[in-house]
Amino acid sequence: xxxxxxxxxxxxxxxxxxxxxxxxxxxxxxxxxxxxxxxxxxxxxxxxxxxxxxxxxxxxxxxxxxxxxxxxxxxxxxxxxxxxxxxxxxxxxxxxxxxxxxxxxxxxxxxxxxxxxxxxxxxxxxxxxxxxxxxxxxxxxxxxxxxxxxxxxxxxxxxxxxxxxxxxxxxxxxxxxxxxxxxxxxxxxxxxxxxxxxxxxxxxxxxxxxxxxxxxxxxxxxxxxxxxxxxxxxxxxxxxxxxxxxxxxxxxxxxx
Numbered sequence: 001x002x003x004x005x006x007x008x009x010x011x012x013x014x015x016x017x018x019x020x021x022x023x024x025x026x027x028x029x030x031x032x033x034x035x036x037x038x039x040x041x042x043x044x045x046x047x048x049x050x051x052x053x054x055x056x057x058x059x060x061x062x063x064x065x066x067x068x069x070x071x072x073x074x075x076x077x078x079x080x081x082x083x084x085x086x087x088x089x090x091x092x093x094x095x096x097x098x099x100x101x102x103x104x105x106x107x108x109x110x111x112x113x114x115x116x117x118x119x120x121x122x123x124x125x126x127x128x129x130x131x132x133x134x135x136x137x138x139x140x141x142x143x144x145x146x147x148x149x150x151x152x153x154x155x156x157x158x159x160x161x162x163x164x165x166x167x168x169x170x171x172x173x174x175x176x177x178x179x180x181x182x183x184x185x186x187x188x189x190x191x192x193x194x195x196x197x198x199x200x201x202x203x204x205x206x207x208x209x210x211x212x213x214x215x216x217x218x219x220x221x222x223x224x225x226x227x228x229x230x231x232x233x234x235x236x237x238x239x240x241x242x243x244x245x246x247x248x249x250x251x252x253x254x255x256x
Contacts, residue, residue: 058109
């Protein structure tokens with residue numbers, strides 16, 4: 001299979017993460033996957049939404065935004081500036097929030113809110129999966145920060161997670177699609193899963209003709225292999241930032 005950037009079908013795009021990119025946030029990472037770049041920050045606030053007050057339980061929420069020059073032509077305006085966020089923006093930020101809540105035991109968080117902000121600076125496909133993968137790193141760094149340790153007394157992470165895309169192209173299945181592949185794929189499948197291979201969410205639609213179940217199973221397997229590789233990269237980046245991941249996990253859940 002000939003891909004636009006020369007990768008083989010089972011290869012991720014080159015991943016680069018710069019931690020501490022945003023100095024004001026408790027955790028931050030500039031995440032690059034090929035031509036896609038997302039700034040992910042995690043902030044911890046000692047309060048919860050009204051519906052959780054007095055229940056001793058925490059919350060995690062996410063916001064997603066595209067920079068006006070994330071794509072070659074400038075967008076007319078940012079979401080929220082004179083108009084409501086688009087349906088796509090709302091759908092993606094809900095996905096990011098759901099995904100990361102699967103990694104955190106909210107009952108142990110206490111009445112704290114973790115806010116994840118994912119700002120897409122450059123878009124070449126896979127912005128939602130890049131946001132989820134980068135947001136986990138920002139989350140771990142925030143939990144290990146002085147403020148995180150002061151407000152959150154117990155380990156709250158259930159598992160490590162990441163996300164990637166898989167495409168059903170004319171020539172076969174391919175991992176981690178760039179925009180050219182995404183825009184022409186017969187099926188574009190987004191997979192969110194833990195390091196142990198447990199699935200958090202799968203999003204996918206056949207564009208036209210339906211695909212056999214066997215193809216879907218093969219695509220998920222390919223996505224899980226990519227997620228395992230991304231989790232290894234996450235761990236290496238977090239360690240390079242001087243953070244020990246093991247103490248952030250609930251007892252018995254850390255897997256070296």
